[in-house]
Amino acid sequence: MISARTAPRGVSAAITTVLAVTLGAGALAAPAAASPLPAAAPAEAGTRQAPVPYPVNGYFHAAGETGFLTGRPYSGQEFRWTRFADGSTTTVNASVVDSTGTDVIMSGLGRTLRRSLVVTLHDMADGGRTVTIDLGPLNGVYVRAVSRDTVLAEFTKPDGSVELRLVTRTGDTVTQRTIDGIPPGASNITATPVRDGSVLVDYYLKSAGTPADWRTQFAVVDLAAAEVVSTHETEAYGSTLGEYSALSATHLAWAAEGGTYHTVDRATGTESVTDFELWEGERMAVALLDSWTMYGQASTLEGNGTGDTRKLVPFTAKSQASGETVELLDYVNTVRPGAGNTLFARGGTVAQGEGLYRIALGADGRPAAELVASTGQPTRLVHHGPQIMHTVDVTSPIPLKWKLSRENADVDLTIRHRATGESFRKTLHLYSESAGSEYYYGDGVFGITWAQIAAESQMGRDAEPGEYEWSFTARPQNGVGPDVEATGTFAAARGLSTHHDLDWNGSPDLLARDAQGVLWKQSTSYDSARKSLVAPHGPDRIGGGWQVYDRIETVGGVGTGSADFVARDTSGVLWFYDVTGNGYRATFAARKSLGGGWNTYDRITGGSDLNRDGKADLVAADKAGALWLHPGTGNTAAPFAKRQKIGTGGWDAYNQITATGNIGGDLPGDLVARDKAGVLWLYLGRGDGTFAARKQIGGGWQAYTDTIGIGDANRDGRPDLYAYGPGNTGWFYAGTGNWRAPFAPRATSPALTGNPAYNHVS
Numbered sequence: 001m002i003s004a005r006t007a008p009r010g011v012s013a014a015i016t017t018v019l020a021v022t023l024g025a026g027a028l029a030a031p032a033a034a035s036p037l038p039a040a041a042p043a044e045a046g047t048r049q050a051p052v053p054y055p056v057n058g059y060f061h062a063a064g065e066t067g068f069l070t071g072r073p074y075s076g077q078e079f080r081w082t083r084f085a086d087g088s089t090t091t092v093n094a095s096v097v098d099s100t101g102t103d104v105i106m107s108g109l110g111r112t113l114r115r116s117l118v119v120t121l122h123d124m125a126d127g128g129r130t131v132t133i134d135l136g137p138l139n140g141v142y143v144r145a146v147s148r149d150t151v152l153a154e155f156t157k158p159d160g161s162v163e164l165r166l167v168t169r170t171g172d173t174v175t176q177r178t179i180d181g182i183p184p185g186a187s188n189i190t191a192t193p194v195r196d197g198s199v200l201v202d203y204y205l206k207s208a209g210t211p212a213d214w215r216t217q218f219a220v221v222d223l224a225a226a227e228v229v230s231t232h233e234t235e236a237y238g239s240t241l242g243e244y245s246a247l248s249a250t251h252l253a254w255a256a257e258g259g260t261y262h263t264v265d266r267a268t269g270t271e272s273v274t275d276f277e278l279w280e281g282e283r284m285a286v287a288l289l290d291s292w293t294m295y296g297q298a299s300t301l302e303g304n305g306t307g308d309t310r311k312l313v314p315f316t317a318k319s320q321a322s323g324e325t326v327e328l329l330d331y332v333n334t335v336r337p338g339a340g341n342t343l344f345a346r347g348g349t350v351a352q353g354e355g356l357y358r359i360a361l362g363a364d365g366r367p368a369a370e371l372v373a374s375t376g377q378p379t380r381l382v383h384h385g386p387q388i389m390h391t392v393d394v395t396s397p398i399p400l401k402w403k404l405s406r407e408n409a410d411v412d413l414t415i416r417h418r419a420t421g422e423s424f425r426k427t428l429h430l431y432s433e434s435a436g437s438e439y440y441y442g443d444g445v446f447g448i449t450w451a452q453i454a455a456e457s458q459m460g461r462d463a464e465p466g467e468y469e470w471s472f473t474a475r476p477q478n479g480v481g482p483d484v485e486a487t488g489t490f491a492a493a494r495g496l497s498t499h500h501d502l503d504w505n506g507s508p509d510l511l512a513r514d515a516q517g518v519l520w521k522q523s524t525s526y527d528s529a530r531k532s533l534v535a536p537h538g539p540d541r542i543g544g545g546w547q548v549y550d551r552i553e554t555v556g557g558v559g560t561g562s563a564d565f566v567a568r569d570t571s572g573v574l575w576f577y578d579v580t581g582n583g584y585r586a587t588f589a590a591r592k593s594l595g596g597g598w599n600t601y602d603r604i605t606g607g608s609d610l611n612r613d614g615k616a617d618l619v620a621a622d623k624a625g626a627l628w629l630h631p632g633t634g635n636t637a638a639p640f641a642k643r644q645k646i647g648t649g650g651w652d653a654y655n656q657i658t659a660t661g662n663i664g665g666d667l668p669g670d671l672v673a674r675d676k677a678g679v680l681w682l683y684l685g686r687g688d689g690t691f692a693a694r695k696q697i698g699g700g701w702q703a704y705t706d707t708i709g710i711g712d713a714n715r716d717g718r719p720d721l722y723a724y725g726p727g728n729t730g731w732f733y734a735g736t737g738n739w740r741a742p743f744a745p746r747a748t749s750p751a752l753t754g755n756p757a758y759n760h761v762s
Helices: 009-015 450-456 458-462
Strands: 002-004 059-063 067-071 079-083 089-092 096-099 104-108 118-123 129-134 140-145 150-156 162-170 173-178 187-191 198-207 213-222 227-234 245-247 251-255 260-265 271-275 284-289 292-297 315-319 325-329 331-338 342-349 353-361 367-374 383-387 391-393 400-404 409-417 423-429 440-442 445-448 466-476 484-493 509-514 519-523 525-527 532-534 540-543 549-556 564-569 574-577 579-581 586-588 601-606 618-622 627-630 644-647 654-661 670-675 680-683 695-698 706-711 720-725 729-733 758-761
Touching: 059 096, 059 331, 059 342, 059 353, 067 096, 096 140, 104 140, 118 140, 129 162, 140 162, 140 187, 162 187, 198 245, 213 251, 251 284, 251 292, 284 331, 284 342, 284 353, 292 325, 292 331, 315 331, 325 342, 325 353, 325 367, 342 367, 383 484, 400 466, 400 484, 409 445, 409 458, 423 445, 423 450, 423 458, 450 458, 509 549, 532 729, 549 601, 564 601, 618 654, 654 706, 670 706, 706 758
Parallel strands: 245 284, 391 484, 601 654
Antiparallel strands: 002 227, 059 067, 067 079, 079 089, 096 104, 104 118, 118 129, 140 150, 150 162, 162 173, 187 198, 198 213, 213 227, 245 251, 251 260, 260 271, 284 292, 292 315, 315 325, 331 342, 342 353, 353 367, 383 400, 400 445, 409 423, 409 466, 440 445, 466 484, 509 519, 509 758, 519 540, 525 532, 549 564, 564 574, 579 586, 601 618, 618 627, 627 644, 654 670, 670 680, 680 695, 706 720, 720 729
């Protein structure tokens, strides 16, 4: 039901109630109308600025002609105003903020907007000029800021009735003006930002009866007249407007919980309702530009973690005059009114990506969206690549993994063995809520273990070695953007050396001994942003007493499973440590003696397969300069076979040798050696336990006390190198696969730097 009346503008002062309140500076002056909102600055003809940066995790609060306000979701005191002109930002320190739909923003220090008794109005177009209004002495509750010096506030009178007033501060003087037409029994008043000098307010009303019935009423308030000019009632209770309402010169619109979208023609009072059948608690985003009503399912691009496969309603404009519809955004999260009959929406389009869009009517009278601030992220679903070892161990719990730009996708995965033609197919439904999908690992990464493949396919149970093809089609669960297709290959083997992965979780580990003789295991992970190894958590203590060893060396997986290591004591006895990893933690069996006489060697390294038999080998240089190969057996009871001489002399020129795996891009089993001048040399393995002539990599490597062939840490199919030096410094060298330049430029690694310095790292 619409009721309307026209207030004579010339007598509006006659219905103004003045309540004098004394503040620190003196008595209040005579009543005054609200100061007008700042006028929209005219845009230069024919100019369009490029989008400025939008914070990736920034929640959109407000926008005006010159900029927009963002903050972190669920966290106050971190608000920033970003200028459209140059992307520069200004910090607004507050607990809560609110929008006027212009460059004026409100900030408060209460836990909620209504609990902010002291409110500050910031004119961001005027250098952040502020006006502060203290509602505490007035016994008022904040409702909405409406100009650079005026707010709407709710007041409860001594008899329990409610008034809505305009509170204005001019200098040290505060005046109040009562809005005529708000029912005395109104409660929980909220309001929209100002449109054409008016706001739309809503409130609860209690009807007579036992028990009392509650209903919601809406009112259009003319701010210049300080008067309600029309009202509308709805039977829906609990549909307070907040941000889910809009006002234009011709229409009203609001969205109730559950998906009903209401529009009212202000001239005729005709109401139309569209039911989008959303879940309880969900609503449609609401906006108006003249007679164009706008709606879209308010959501995040990433979804709610439940694996919901309902298709989102895109942000769409509909002409109430012709019925024409225009799709503006592929999805919308938040929409706010802007200055000069514009809107701003946080959302995305497949064509332009994520960010803040300005929506305005074009020369043809139809609305259009323009990206004005960009996160740089895509709205479409994107495949960021596989995370699969160059050769997969089918006995390992390490999953085959891939990374998408977001989690809410269903993936039709196929894996096929090229030689036999056997294949495995499964649809992986990804979600993270509660226990989550068994195929989802967080941060957009999904995957499957070989054990899961074997449980559902003969191909998985046969686990034939050789080359496999993989392909998938990823379908966005929310329907935003096209499907994504990807293909690739990997090799598979059984009992593959896991190099430096002691807990068998797919990421390398470091063994580090401190000055007290305590041995630590430091897990690492690859940080793609800094392109280096980092520590996901602190080191795990293995135990004390390790100062009895002068050499500790990781040697890869001797049997099936995680990497193992050897340690030589000062008397020359070599001890073997069999490590068991289960994908979460490493356990260490009691040491086994491999015999004495190992002090004939100056340098020992291991972990690479030099003779291409699929087993990790040990390489050692003796004091006379000869190089020896101890072939791996794959048997933890006797891990190495009788030694073989593979270098007759000259290896005493080196003070460090490191087995790296295939860093040269051809056969496995390469080696790097550092001479006494600090020059590092590459020895390419021939695949028979011997090496080609050395190639110089570069000088300056004497800066490091330890260099470790850590395996493929960044999952690009090429082994990498880790270097540790004095001053507790660490460096990561990514493998390139090119023997002429086997390592990319080094990157600082904090994997070990947060702990006391170590005297031995392997």
